[in-house]
Amino acid sequence: MGINYWLFVAATLTLTAFIGYGTFATARLLRVWRPDHNLLLLPEENMMRLFFILVCLLLGRLSGLPPEQLGWVAPRPVTQALLGAGIGLALGLFFFLTTRWVIRFTGQRFYSTVIIEYVVPRGGTEAILVTLALIPVVVLEELLFRSLLLGGLAPILPVSGLVVGLGLLFGLLHSPQGLWGMAGASLAGILFGLLFLWQGSLLTPIVAHYLANWVQILLAMRWREGVSR
Numbered sequence: 001m002g003i004n005y006w007l008f009v010a011a012t013l014t015l016t017a018f019i020g021y022g023t024f025a026t027a028r029l030l031r032v033w034r035p036d037h038n039l040l041l042l043p044e045e046n047m048m049r050l051f052f053i054l055v056c057l058l059l060g061r062l063s064g065l066p067p068e069q070l071g072w073v074a075p076r077p078v079t080q081a082l083l084g085a086g087i088g089l090a091l092g093l094f095f096f097l098t099t100r101w102v103i104r105f106t107g108q109r110f111y112s113t114v115i116i117e118y119v120v121p122r123g124g125t126e127a128i129l130v131t132l133a134l135i136p137v138v139v140l141e142e143l144l145f146r147s148l149l150l151g152g153l154a155p156i157l158p159v160s161g162l163v164v165g166l167g168l169l170f171g172l173l174h175s176p177q178g179l180w181g182m183a184g185a186s187l188a189g190i191l192f193g194l195l196f197l198w199q200g201s202l203l204t205p206i207v208a209h210y211l212a213n214w215v216q217i218l219l220a221m222r223w224r225e226g227v228s229r
Contacts, residue, residue: 001155008063009156012148015055019144020173027176038126039118040133049136056143063152070151071202080199084207087195091208092215095184099216100223102180111180120220127221131214138210145170145189146196146205163193188212 026039039045060070067073074080102111121127150162171186192205199205 002064004062004064005155008059008148008152011062012059012144012152015052015059016144016149016169019052023173024176035118038121038130040130040137041126046133046136049140053136053140053143056140056148059148060143060152063148065152065155068200069154070147071196071200072147074201074203077203080201080204081207083199084195084204085211087191087204088208088211089215091188091191092212092219095188095212096216096219099180099184108178111178116177116217116220120217122221127218130217134210134213134217138206138213141170142192142202142206142209146192147202150193150196159197163190163197167191167193 035042060072063070099111119130121130145166149166150159153162167186167188167190170189171182171184174181174185177185188209192209195205195208196202
């Protein structure tokens with residue numbers, strides 16, 4: 001591996017640490033700050049996500065790895081997208097139902113609703129905006145965790161260890177949601193990693209990840225509206 005690849009490794013790990021710190025800092029801030037806008041619709045946050053997406057793309061080029069290694073190909077786009085859609089819809093429904101069950105029987109002992117309360121839309125217009133705002137969120141996470149960290153580090157680290165380790169790290173970044181939030185995110189992260197390896201493309205995990213998040217947010221919105229009536 002040449003110097004560019006090792007620069008890529010160092011920069012990718014630094015970016016991961018920076019985003020991780022930002023996630024925990026936001027969670028701490030929400031303990032004392034109650035935003036009056038949906039967190040997914042803050043202009044500064046969205047501009048930052050778009051910037052990080054560009055950084056991820058540049059890091060992928062810096063690595064010198066072929067597009068196939070990073071999953072930047074889609075040899076069967078329709079089939080891969082449909083596969084991701086089916087898995088994402090099922091995953092979103094599963095996590096919504098199990099999370100409601102956890103909250104019903106344990107309150108917020110194992111799952112904190114602090115984050116979800118500030119991303120669930122209030123009304124149809126906000127729901128459309130959130131649907132669009134989810135795109136850069138998911139693309140950034142998949143570029144970083146599946147493309148750069150899994151695909152990019154596979155030449156120097158065991159793939160099976162990467163899938164599990166990155167899945168756990170993905171779950172750790174959801175620690176503000178409590179133990180169940182961490183467990184669910186870890187399982188999802190491992191599944192997305194396996195999809196990435198199986199399909200050799202980012203398309204399938206991106207679609208699955210997006211729809212899993214979208215279904216959970218949409219169902220949470222409908223459930224909240226029903227409770228408030």
